Amino acid sequence: MALRIFNVLGREKQDFVPLTEGFVNMYVCGPTVYDYSHIGHAKTYVSFDTIVRYMRSTGLNVLYVQNITDVGHLLDSGEDRILKKARQTQSKPMQIVETYTKAYFDAMDALGVQRPDISPRASGHIPEMFKMIEGLLSKGFAYEAEGSVYFDVTKDPDYGKLSNRRVSELEAGKREAVRGEKRNPEDFALWKRADPEHILRWDSPWGEGFPGWHIECSAMALKYLGPTFDIHGGGIDNMFPHNESEIAQSECHNDADFARYWMLVGSLTVDGVKMSKSLGNFTTVQDVLAKYQPGVIRYFVQSAHYSNPIDYSDDALDAAAKGWERLTNAVRLARQMRGAAPAGDDAGGFAARLAEARAQFGAAMDDDFNTPIAIASLQDLTREVNTLLNSGTTVSAAALDAILETYQATAGDVLGLLPKADAVNSGSAARESALIELLVDMRLQARKAKNWAESDRLRDELAKIGVILEDRADGTVWKVQ
RNA sequence: GGCGACGUGGCCAAGUGGCAAGGCAAAGCUCUGCAAAAGCUUGAUCACCAGUUCGAAUCUGGUCGUCGCCUCCA
Missing domain, CATH: 3.40.50.620 (HUPs)
Structure with a gap:
């Protein structure tokens, strides 16, 4: 490559x-x-x-x-x-x-x-x-004229x-120079004489003035x-x-x-x-x-090749948000499953697939930083990762680590799309997590009793404050919106 | 007028000579108490015309349309 x-x-x-x-x-x-x-x-x-x-x-x-x-x-x-x-x-x-x-x-x-x-x-x-x-x-290459210098x-x-x-092809005289002191209409200023009201000014060999934009x-x-x-x-x-x-x-x-x-x-x-x-x-x-996560904006930008124009709209951002969530949901799930995953000494048959994904990602980026294809390769991978993680089979810690490393090296380090792994370092964050876990557990009790009204109420109330619950076969997981 | 970019499924967007990636949306299905998430299934002959070629979205010529720069802008 x-x-x-x-x-x-x-x-x-x-x-x-x-x-x-x-x-x-x-x-x-x-x-x-x-x-x-x-x-x-x-x-x-x-x-x-x-x-x-x-x-x-x-x-x-x-x-x-x-x-x-x-x-x-x-x-x-x-x-x-x-x-x-x-x-x-x-x-x-x-x-x-x-x-x-x-x-x-x-x-x-x-x-x-x-x-x-x-x-x-x-x-x-x-x-x-x-x-x-x-x-x-x-x-x-330049000349001085009345305190200004032009190229x-x-x-x-x-x-x-x-x-x-x-x-030579620009029709001389078609557009008259703003200042008659220029030799050619296309000449540009290296240094400009400052009029009295111009506050930003410096002493120069050509009198008081300020630099041209390009220099x-x-x-x-x-x-x-x-x-x-x-x-x-x-x-x-x-x-x-x-x-x-x-x-x-x-x-x-x-x-x-x-x-x-x-x-x-x-x-x-x-x-x-x-x-x-x-x-x-x-x-x-x-x-x-204020409306979208940073990763959504990056995903939106990266969903087209850098050299192309992109049109901004709420619809476009909403679509980007969905695509971005699909990737980050898979990563979040893998991170959550990693905690309770049994040890394993290898990534199983998935290692080859991960290597393939990285190769595809690298090939896309090597080709003039083709981020749309790079993202497509990750979306392809994500389908298979989701299938694996939702298959009900046990996934070893080694396999999850390999998956997470792959995402980190691509979507994380290069595209900058991944949120940091949930850090529960600070006291308040730990307390918040514990409180959410408590409510999730209360809801679990309600569900066991088939008290759907209470169960749904807890889920709805949590959703109102931005905590989204998802019931999986192996338990309920939550995320902060 | 000059220079340049572009026109691909409902929307976004790759592909630049060999059977048209991916995402979003939509419909059906699976799973689920419900929901969410996830998975499966379903769609385009590539603005138009004429050429080159065994074969073109992809090359050539032309037409139409959109945008950028030519004056400040990332």
Whole structure:
């Protein structure tokens, strides 16, 4: 098995060969922190989280860098997103940045997204940007105009290679540049002169100003990953101009290839249109988490290939919830049966089936991280596991351990879909469990007496507080919803 | 207008030359005091047209439709 990745740069699936064997240097464009993260961000970062988890599970040593954009992201009006928010809420810009950076990590933590190894902030890398801009100026790829510095796209023959755009084909004059100081309409800012009301500003060799949006990623990728690294990821909506400009700046400045593999994830849509803050059709991660378990959201995201768009709706989430529960129910049952399982020295005839499942899972993930197929392989396995666990035959502890290990290595460690094994460490959790067991036992007595009314009342009352009972041949099991 | 993605059973979604995975929903059945959970059974010729081929959802050309980017967005 060998990992294959669809490289947007070149548009073909390629064998993944890291620059240094066993190591992967990876950069993913992070969020601009001026508002709460919505479910569209969740799709992007759950996707890359899954990708990183899988690579690590195969033994690759991944260095995952994902920036935080806290300056330089301008609106059409020329206004900084963060400054606008600060003005609206009468806050300091860095208050906005802190608030939403924290909110972003809180949301991602809740979704089981493992933290990037490095989360560099744009505002903390102004000197690195200066250096890069100066380098581009001295090499003639950039020019200064009235306190701003622009990248001259006509100086880079490769400009457009990621998004298949040709500057020469863009009808000059069709869209006039907002600022007449640019030489070409497609030139983009490396550094912008700050108007008096612009609070976020730094002294620079070109006067007071602030960095352009694209330069931060080039500067931080260079600093933490070097001139050439393995994978650059992000949302496909940033392919142009952002990613394209990153490539231009970096390759012209570094005299080296930038990222070797480009992975762009499809957008999340609502009723067929992209979820975005500007359209107002967004649902925040915290709102969705109020209704669905984190695992459900991950399952929803992973049920389509990362490069495809997915449409968000309650129906879609409900369906994902059912599919996710089917997997987790099997795991929960196995965990519960493990407690009273008789010792056994092997997994019996099931070992081969488990090995097959893991092989199928790995093959799917190796094929450009095909999570829908990976999940299908687990659903297939789950049917057989359920059959085994419900067959009435005795299943040995060794067999249950093997089953649980298989789920943990796939649905757990890679997909991040499994809840933690019920920990009854804390006093209150232990007390809660004991109380539930007590009620379950009371209901058992009622059932023995064929007092169905009382039996059903206990079950219904427990259901109201989120405790679901299931009567099995070998006893009643319960779960917390 | 340019660049790109896509159109597979009621819904979601894999498959990209050799008899169309998986999930959800629906119906019937088994189990069950009931319920839940679980299992079994039942369904598509792949937008349309024309080609290439022994053979196409899968390749080529065209038509229709949807979406993304081209201006801020993960």
